[in-house]
Amino acid sequence: MIGFFKYAACPTMVLGISDQQTNAPLALRKIDAELSKILWSVNERTGEITLVSSDAMVMDISGGRIVLQQRDPNKLSQKWDMAMTRGFIRSKQNKDNVIDSLNRGTAEGNPIILHPYNGSEAQQWKFVPVDMMSVNNVKTQVMAEDEPSHA
Template sequence: MIGFFKYVSCPNMVIGISDQQTGSQLVLKPINSELRKILWNMNMKTGEIVLAASDDMVMDTNGGSSITLQQRSKGKLSQQWDIATTRGFIRNKQYTTHVIDSNNRGTHDNNPVILYPYNGSEAQQWKFVPMDEMSVNILAEEVMAEDEPSHA
């Protein structure tokens, strides 16, 4: 299911990436950012949250507080997330007492998105907003157009 994770305490911000490469930190991005940096494919069956612009780049945590984009490693618990058990909170399946959190309750562009012990605060509340199939197809065309070189 493709969509974006809206920050509940600041609805014009979503979970995104600083750059589309391995090791990039998850950060807050404005909702009108480049689509390749803010759209995610949530696999409810595996728990993986995959960058929609890539088939093999997923949200991962190394056991510390950082959440980064990493190559998919099938079955790796640090790459699996639960968004259903505690509604509004995204819990890591390896570190089950930790959830996705906006660092220091930040609401600005590029504020780090981290893994932090669950405390129920607004900094930890997210809403997955799915795209319908028609929107996904239109957005896919836009993303492809962003990647094409301009002919000026």
Template sequence: MLGSSVVIKNKKGLAPRYAFWDVDFDSGVISLNSSGGGIAIGATPIAAESYAKLALRQDAIHFDFFLHPGYLMVDVNPPLCLDVKDRRIADGTPTWLYPYNGSPAQQWNLIPLRNLNAFE
């Protein structure tokens, strides 16, 4: 699991334990809910066009959720954003860090877990 790519998945047939993420607004870490916070989104290096991978929490990317609301920003110079590669919403499409440009491929809708109908 560690080192696996963070990809877009069709929710049909996907076990919720692989679909739900915890967003820690204090630390900026996004972790896989089923890992109890131990596995999070990382990238090596933190640079443009680095693919998002599952990493231990201590190696996670620290996102800034408030720099540009609706975007998962990494506060480096130039600012990077979690982006869906090639703007493809298709099963298995990888995510990566890309310079912030405000495109739809960089916009994320964070939905509370208590709103489970979002997965239906």
């Protein structure tokens, strides 16, 4: 499944990267960022979350930070669980920890870390699949979800 991870605390931000290389840290990115830096493929069977623009790069844990790393199917730090607690991305290496925006930050570039689960909005992510909509219209539709309706 391919899509965005929209940040609950600030719906105009998504989980992304600024550089597509090994050890590049994950950070908040604006929804209109380059697609190659914000689209992810989720494999629920393996638990891997892969950067769509590079089959070999997955989310990994490095010293409390979430980074891009070369895929290693035997590395538990590259396995994630999104089903156990809906809206949260739990580490399969340590199920008490989830992906979190540092200090509840909402600004572009704010670092993404691994933090003990506390249920805060800074730890909540909505996966928005793009296989149900065209990539050209994806950003507009994701942004429109959070606008109030004028009925």
